[in-house]
Amino acid sequence: MAEDRSIETVEEGDDYYHVRYADPDEFDTIRTPDWAANAAESVVEGSEVRTGHKDGGGDDDWETQSVLVPVDEVDDEDEAKSAAEDIVEKIKE
Known part of the structure; x- marks a missing residue:
């Protein structure tokens, strides 16, 4: 992942x-990669990570665009934010 975002x-x-780190319009391509699914699922079952890529960048220039955390798996928005942060940390490892 190319850069840290809040x-x-x-x-x-x-x-x-839908915990958004960046506007999807900033990217030329957005995908939900399989390699991020394991990290997301290890934090909160059913979570997904969407990554974005700007054309012209290198292969390593994928950034976290958003994390989707199932509403049935967390108590509230604050817990969803915390889970998303944990997922982003895991995919950086």
């Missing part, structure tokens, strides 16, 4: 807290 916003949807 949480910009948290939105509660029907199924997930």
